[in-house]
Amino acid sequence: MLNSKNRFLFLSFFLFLVSIPVFQQKCLVSGSPVRERSFNRPDPLRHFKDYNGDFDVRSRHYVASAAFTGVHGYAFACVWLLCGLALAIFITVKCFCGGSTSLPFLDRYYLLIFFLLLFFTSLALIASSFVLATSQKTLRRTEQLKESVVGIGEDALRTIGRIIKTTNQMQFLLLPYNTQICASLNSTTQDLRSNSRVIRRFIDRSGQSFDEATHTSFVAHFVVLTVNLVTLFAALVLLPLNWRPGFIIIIFCFWILTSLCWFLTGFDFFLHIFAEDACFAFEDFLENPQNSSLGSMLPCINESFSGKLIAQIGYTIHRFIVELNSNMSVIYRLLGVSEENEEQIGIIKICDPFSGASNLSYVPHSCSRDAIRIGDISKILAKFTCHEGEECRKEGRFLPEASYNMAHAYSRSIQDLLDIYPDLQILSKCTLVKNKVAEIVSHQCRPIRISTRLLWSSMLALSIIMVLLVLTWVAQALQCWEKPISMCSRTHL
DSSP states (O other), X not given: OHHHHHHHHHHHHHHHHHHHHHHHHHHHHSOOSSOSOOOOEEEGGGTTEEEOOOOOTTOHHHHHHHHGGGHHHHHHHHHHHHHHHHHHHHHHHHHHTTOOOOOGGGGGGHHHXXXXXXXHHHHHHHHHHHHHXXXXXXXXXXXXXXXXXXHHHHHHHHHHHHHHHHHHHHXXXXXXXXXXXXXXXXXXXXXXXXXXXXHHHHHHXXXXXXXXXXXXXXXXXXXXXXXXXXXXXXXXXXXXTTOHHHHHHHHHHHHHHHHHHHHHHHHHHHHHHHHHHHHHHHHHHHHOTTTSGGGGTSOOOXXXXXXXXXXXXXXXXXXXXXXXXXXXXHHHHHTTOOHHHHHHHOOOXXXXXXXXXXXXXXXTTOSOTTOBOGGGHHHHHHTTEEOTTOOOGGGTOOEEHHHHHHHHHXXXXXXXXXXXXXHHHHHHHTHHHHHHHHHXXXXXXXXXXXXXXXXXXXXXHHHHHHHHHHHHHHHHHHHTSSSOXXXXXXXXX
């Protein structure tokens, strides 16, 4: 009876464990078979053909198509640089050819140009400071998002680690009695370890790539904006001095910084689009985990398949304990216990942690006070076990040591299976992933959407202000180009 029941129980358990690596490997390697949302965006890596795939940070085609959404900022940065180069060539040629580069009609607007310089410089200072603060806030929120996403894999690894530890212990206990089960346990444990390494590599690579992208973006913003702030303050100092070489240096620096600002504007728009795509994918995952595009990245088992298996395991354990409780006298006979010795032991009531007639639910604290855990059977039987070489029959220790060892191995293994049953439920129902994703959607998606949108819009505003500021500085330089310094200074008095 014990052998047949336990064999059926463990075979069901092995079937569930073997399914974990298969479905997790599908989740971590292959894509989702059903696509809920496509992105019709030009993919530079495919000769600008549309990218019609899903949200997948591991796909260079998705990343390239998403980054291409900021093409307007990149293009304006290049055009602005070319215009600056053309202007520099034009002024140089005019100077060498002896032509005049001054514009006399600007003399009528000297006061307006002066106040415009002050106005746009002040605006640029305020905008640069605001963008710098927004960039720091966006970095903090993206790091929180990264920790939450990586935490999903870390929690899955801890859960799988507890299962591996239990299977190793079960393998050690059952090795003398059932080599077939032990071989299956060993194979399953190796698969779980291999799959854990896959998850670990995915976490490490994703976390490293995420850190490189976010910190590179922050450093780029910090360097450009800090240099921009220093140049703006220098411009305020040089403005009343009317030092012509200083004007040229300031215009050159502003022109380069404006191009960098436009490039960062395009990148920030890409970052905003990426945040929108990620949050949409998280929301879609909550509605339909198996058909979501995130299903190909997050460690989650097919719920429709694993749910039946976990229910079968629970039902099998429940029926096994019911059989033990209803046929305890028969088990005593199988173990060689006489009726007199049975009266000494008493009828043992084993705790059944499953309740409900049709839909079994696991409630480990629902047992009566006189019931014992199935893993504690060996503690009771130890009092009546007669070890080899001992004169113990007269002392009431009638149970052979071999029978005790076998009972201990099976009862302890079933108890270990009960102990990790909550972990099996978590894996089967994808509870860890769903809870983490729900937390991300509820508490992190809206703030990161606002931060990235604010970063992009403020960077766009700064870029436009810098264009106007540079043009105003060019007008100021042309106004004073061929005048004596004293005359140019008097124009502002």
